[in-house]
Amino acid sequence: MFSRITRRQFSTTPSTAYKTVVLGAAGGIGQPLSLLMKLNHKVTQLSLYDLRNAPGVAADLSHIPTNSVVKGFTPDNEGLAGALKDADVVLIPAGVPRKPGMTRDDLFKTNASIVRDLAKAIADNAPKAAVLVISNPVNSTVPIVAEVFKSKGVYNPKKLFGVTTLDVLRASRFTSEVLGTNPVQEKVTVVGGHSGITIVPLLSQTKKKDFDPEVRDALTHRIQFGGDEVVQAKQGAGSATLSMAQAGARFANSVLSGLAGETDVVEPTYVDSPLFKSEGIDFFSSKVTLGTEGVKEVHGLGEISSYEQDLINKAKETLIKNIQKGVTFVKENP
Amino acid sequence: MVKVTIAGAAGGIGQTLSLLCKLNPDITELSLYDIANAEGVAVDLSHVNSPARATGHQPRDKSDQDALKNSLIGSDIVIIPAGVPRKPGMTRQDLFKINAGIVRSLVGAVAKYCPEALLLIISNPVNSTVVIAAEELKKNNCFNPRKLFGVTTLDLVRAETFLSYELNYPVEDIRGKITVVGGHSGDTIVPLIHINTEISKIVSSKLSPERLENFIHRVQYGGDEVVQAKSGKGSATLSMAYAGYRFTETILNAITGKENKALEPAYIYLPGVPGGEELSRKLGVEYFAVPIEFDNKGEAKRIIFNNNFISKNYEAQMIEIAKKSLTKSIVQGQLFVNGSKL
Numbered sequence: 001m002f003s004r005i006t007r008r009q010f011s012t013t014p015s016t017a018y019k020t021v022v023l024g025a026a027g028g029i030g031q032p033l034s035l036l037m038k039l040n041h042k043v044t045q046l047s048l049y050d051l052r053n054a055p056g057v058a059a060d061l062s063h064i065p066t067n068s069v070v071k072g073f074t075p076d077n078e079g080l081a082g083a084l085k086d087a088d089v090v091l092i093p094a095g096v097p098r099k100p101g102m103t104r105d106d107l108f109k110t111n112a113s114i115v116r117d118l119a120k121a122i123a124d125n126a127p128k129a130a131v132l133v134i135s136n137p138v139n140s141t142v143p144i145v146a147e148v149f150k151s152k153g154v155y156n157p158k159k160l161f162g163v164t165t166l167d168v169l170r171a172s173r174f175t176s177e178v179l180g181t182n183p184v185q186e187k188v189t190v191v192g193g194h195s196g197i198t199i200v201p202l203l204s205q206t207k208k209k210d211f212d213p214e215v216r217d218a219l220t221h222r223i224q225f226g227g228d229e230v231v232q233a234k235q236g237a238g239s240a241t242l243s244m245a246q247a248g249a250r251f252a253n254s255v256l257s258g259l260a261g262e263t264d265v266v267e268p269t270y271v272d273s274p275l276f277k278s279e280g281i282d283f284f285s286s287k288v289t290l291g292t293e294g295v296k297e298v299h300g301l302g303e304i305s306s307y308e309q310d311l312i313n314k315a316k317e318t319l320i321k322n323i324q325k326g327v328t329f330v331k332e333n334p
Numbered sequence: 335m336v337k338v339t340i341a342g343a344a345g346g347i348g349q350t351l352s353l354l355c356k357l358n359p360d361i362t363e364l365s366l367y368d369i370a371n372a373e374g375v376a377v378d379l380s381h382v383n384s385p386a387r388a389t390g391h392q393p394r395d396k397s398d399q400d401a402l403k404n405s406l407i408g409s410d411i412v413i414i415p416a417g418v419p420r421k422p423g424m425t426r427q428d429l430f431k432i433n434a435g436i437v438r439s440l441v442g443a444v445a446k447y448c449p450e451a452l453l454l455i456i457s458n459p460v461n462s463t464v465v466i467a468a469e470e471l472k473k474n475n476c477f478n479p480r481k482l483f484g485v486t487t488l489d490l491v492r493a494e495t496f497l498s499y500e501l502n503y504p505v506e507d508i509r510g511k512i513t514v515v516g517g518h519s520g521d522t523i524v525p526l527i528h529i530n531t532e533i534s535k536i537v538s539s540k541l542s543p544e545r546l547e548n549f550i551h552r553v554q555y556g557g558d559e560v561v562q563a564k565s566g567k568g569s570a571t572l573s574m575a576y577a578g579y580r581f582t583e584t585i586l587n588a589i590t591g592k593e594n595k596a597l598e599p600a601y602i603y604l605p606g607v608p609g610g611e612e613l614s615r616k617l618g619v620e621y622f623a624v625p626i627e628f629d630n631k632g633e634a635k636r637i638i639f640n641n642n643f644i645s646k647n648y649e650a651q652m653i654e655i656a657k658k659s660l661t662k663s664i665v666q667g668q669l670f671v672n673g674s675k676l
Contacts, residue, residue, distance in 0.1 A: 032350050035572040041506075059563030063556055063573040065494040065505045166381070173383040183383040184359070226381060233390075234374030242353040243381040 016260055017044035020252065021087045021126070023080075023118050024094025025072070026053035028241035029134060029248065033093055036249035038064050042256040046070040049083040050094070080118075084125035089255055091248060092118055095135035097239040098231045104137035104195040105322070112329050115141045119148035127154035130255050130294050131161065134248050138162040138194040139319060142270055142283055143326035151334065158294035161255070162270030164194045164285045166240065166247035170226040171201045178219055179208060190223070190268055191286045191301055192315040193322065199224045200315050204305040216307070258290025265290040266299070273298050281320050336589065337363040338582070339409040339448075341402075341440050342416025343390070344371035346568050347456060350575035351415060352379055352388075358579075360586045361386045367405035368392055368416070402440075406447040411632070413485075413582060414440055417457035419569040420561050426459035426519045427663075434670050437463045438470050445474035452481045452585060452632050455601075456578050460484040460518035461660055464601050465621055465667025473671070479606020480633040486523075486601050486623045488570065488577035489514040492556040493525045500549050501536050508533070510595035513625050513643075514553065516656035517663065518601060523554045524652045528645045529597070550652070588628035597625040597638065608636040619657045621664050 020037050024030045025048030037043055038061045046061070046068045048054040058072030073079035084090065095111035098104065115135050122131060127149070133142050142162040149155035171188035179186070186207075192200040201223045203211055211219065222229075230240040254267045270285035275298065287299040304312070338355055342348045343366030356364055356379045364379070364386045366372045376390025391405035406412065417433035420426065437457050444453060449471075455464050464484035471477035493514050498505035511530035516522045528534040541549065552559070560570040584598045601623040604610035614620055625638040644650055 031572060032353055035350060035576065038572075039576070053564070053567060056560070056564035056567060057572065060560050060570050060572045063488070063492045063495050063560070063570070064576050065491055065498065065509065067505060169383045170381045173381055176383070182385055184385065186383070230374070230378045230381070233377035234371070237371055237374055240378050240381065242349060242356075242375070242378045246353065246357065246382050 016042075018042050018088040018256055018259065019045035019047065019086055020089045020091065020256075021047040021049065021083055021129075023049050023083075023090065023092045024135070026050035026057050027093060028097065028238050029093040029244045031057055032242055032245035033091065033248050034061060035064075036245060037091070037252065038068060038070060039066055040249070040253055040256070041067055042253070042260060043068045047073060047083040047087070049073045049080055051075060080121045081125045084122060084129075087122075087126040087129040088259065089132065089252060090122055090126060090129045091132045091134065091252055093134040093244070093248065094118060098136070098227070099236050100232055102231070104227070105140075107136050108140060108325065108329075111135050111137070111141060112144055112326070113333070115144050116148055116330060116333065119145040120152070123149050123152040123154050127152075128156070128159070130159045130259065132163050132248070132252060132255065133161065134163045134244065136195070137322065138164070138270055139198060139283070139322035140326035140329070143323045144330055146272065147327055147330035151330070156294070157272035160272060161251070162194060162283070162285065163248055163251050164190065164268055164270050165251040166244050167194060167199050167201075167223065167226070168268055169243065169247050169250075171223045174219060174222050174226070175203070175206065178215060189287060189302075191284070192312065193285060193319050194270060195227075195322075196224055196318075197311070198315040198318050198322070200308060200311045202301070202304055202308055204308060205302060220311070254290055255294070258294070258296065259292055261292050271295055271298060275300065276316060279316065279320075281316055281323065283323055284319070335362045336360055336411065336586065337365060337409045338411045338413065339365040339367060339405050339451075341367045341405070341412065341414045342457070344368035344375050345415060346419065346571035347415040347574045347578065349375055350572055351413065351578050353382070354575060354579035355582065356382050356386050356388055357384055358583060358586060359385055360590050364388045365405040365409065366390045367402055402443045403447050406443055406451075409448040409451045411452045411454065411582065411585065412444055412448065413454040413456065413578060415456040415574070415578065416440060419571075420458070420557070421566050422561055424561070426461075426557070429458050430462060430666065433457050433459070433463060434466055434667075438466050438671065441467045441470040442474070445471055445476050449474070449476035452483070454483050454485055454578070454582065456485045456574065458518070459663060460486065460601055461522060461621070461663035462667035462670070465664050466671055468603055469668055469671035478633075479603040480635075482603065483581070483634075484518060484601030484623065485578055485581050486514065486518045486599055487581040488574050489518060489523045489525075489553060489556070490599060491573065491577045491580070493527070493553045496549055496552050496556075497525075497527060500545060501533075501540055503533070503536065510597055513597040513599055515599060515622065515624050515639075515643075516653065517623060517660045519557075520554050520659070521652070522656040522659045522663075524649065524656050525550060525553050526643050526649060528649070529643055534645075585628055585632040589630060589632045591630065594628070599623045599625045600634075602626070602634060604637070607634045609639065610637045613637065613639055617653065617657060619660050619664070621660065
């Protein structure tokens with residue numbers, strides 16, 4: 001009945017109907033992400049918003065025989081508010097991508113304002129929605145959303161997520177290449193943040209457990225800088241779009257599964273976290289159990305090696321700065 | 335071990351089609367070819383944690399033939415979305431000049447480097463480009479009509495979506511109950527919605543002649559709808575990627591022994607497929623899209639078509655109209671190849 005992709009990736013018997021919104025739907029990530037959400041049977045309403053072209057993308061997707069009504073919105077006629085009304089899940093891939101030589105942080109100037117403005121609209125029109133932030137630098141844009149929501153009195157830390165799933169996909173893929181195994185079977189937990197050295201793969205927790213130090217270092221580095229690999233290969237034409245769309249769709253599906261009351265839905269994600277709050281680090285990515293309220297439980301790191309402890313320490317040094325940057329931006333540019 | 339090559343992988347359809355193929359665990363190697371950007375797309379896709387190995391191939395300069403060769407060698411399935419899309423006001427025919435040349439040269443390479451591969455043509459105008467492909471393969475003595483398919487799935491996809499909306503019938507239950515035959519443009523597209531008794535009853539009771547006509551028109555000109563909505567920025571990409579993937583998946587399911595829904599059509603050289611010669615004589619046309627049953631090599635085993643499929647006068651009339659347009663497109667395709675030397 002359903003194509004195998006959808007049968008394999010998504011539940012075939014949705015228990016409820018969900019409205020999902022994609023902000024930045026006509027972009028490099030937004031378009032394939034919107035397609036994957038159109039194929040998700042839990043989604044019954046799909047709203048696509050962008051500065052331009054979202055209605056064209058929606059017309060395209062509206063021909064696909066799945067259970068959702070899809071509509072495109074532009075800034076005209078309160079389009080953003082219209083797109084967001086009654087949203088259950090809001091995905092934000094909007095923003096500009098890196099060029100070779102840039103770090104995710106270099107995107108801050110442009111993407112911070114974009115995310116801030118979208119966050120305001122979400123706070124006004126869909127304050128109860130689960131918000132999934134893809135726009136980089138995620139380490140900072142997630143705190144930006146939090147600060148905007150706080151200023152409007154609608155902040156719910158259980159409903160705000162930075163999407164780090166691509167690091168997880170990369171970790172599992174690269175590890176399987178090293179070990180010669182099926183990537184689908186390789187489960188690697190990735191914690192910390194979503195850029196360079198803030199990305200910490202916990203290889204000691206995989207089935208293999210101990211890697212030759214040289215191999216471990218190379219693998220860790222590849223996972224941390226997997227994004228650069230794609231930016232380089234695209235030679236200025238963009239950053240990861242297709243793999244990011246897949247990662248975003250997979251995470252969105254998990255959030256929807258949690259909202260629908262499925263049990264044991266666990267994904268690593270960058271959230272308002274208790275793990276290192278006492279050290280002034282309010283956001284951290286670790287495994288999270290997703291439920292009807294959004295975040296059900298933030299998992300601890302579990303047993304990690306001393307090598308990984310070292311990586312975590314380094315990650316924390318950078319994260320605290322990234323988070324502060326986001327918070328300060330909103331305070332100075334409300 | 336299934337190697338799939340996508341020629342035109344960095345384009346609007348190609349990229350998303352490549353992603354969907356990368357997610358299918360039955361594909362072990364996914365080779366992406368384009369005149370630019372294929373390597374970047376491949377690295378992007380290679381991070382997706384499904385088993386397929388993704389590689390990108392693009393020519394270093396105008397004289398580089400190796401990139402295409404390397405992407406095609408050993409390929410089991412070659413999908414061609416390469417080409418330019420329509421702008422508002424254009425018909426698929428208007429694309430002919432450019433896309434005919436692109437398809438011809440790609441198929442020439444297929445004939446050289448992987449003549450045994452299944453060949454799926456998406457590039458418009460499909461009504462002619464499939465004929466071009468056939469003629470080019472014939473010239474190279476490797477034409478197997480059971481392996482050449484023009485992808486018309488998007489018309490069926492549209493028919494399912496629009497009809498389920500008109501009938502208020504669950505969209506995911508309608509698959510396998512209706513089909514679309516003929517060609518892949520305007521009035522060559524013929525939806526057949528009376529094959530299934532249940533659906534036929536609902537159609538007859540719920541659809542007024544006006545609404546039926548609207549439905550048919552929408553299926554036939556659904557492509558224009560998207561071209562208009564995109565205001566010059568392109569034609570259907572995402573829904574075409576989905577449709578192209580759905581057809582590819584149908585073939586992969588046949589190869590791996592999984593169940594398939596009935597009535598998935600493709601535009602084929604009728605006389606070359608069992609059951610097709612008789613239909614071709616009856617219709618008076620050589621190329622026509624019909625539902626196909628595939629064997630475990632992914633080849634067309636036989637056509638699925640009988641007298642019950644056309645049960646209404648208006649359907650017979652549509653077929654007549656489709657034939658006329660198709661005949662012109664077929665001749666155009668034949669002339670393009672045989673009227674010149676490669």
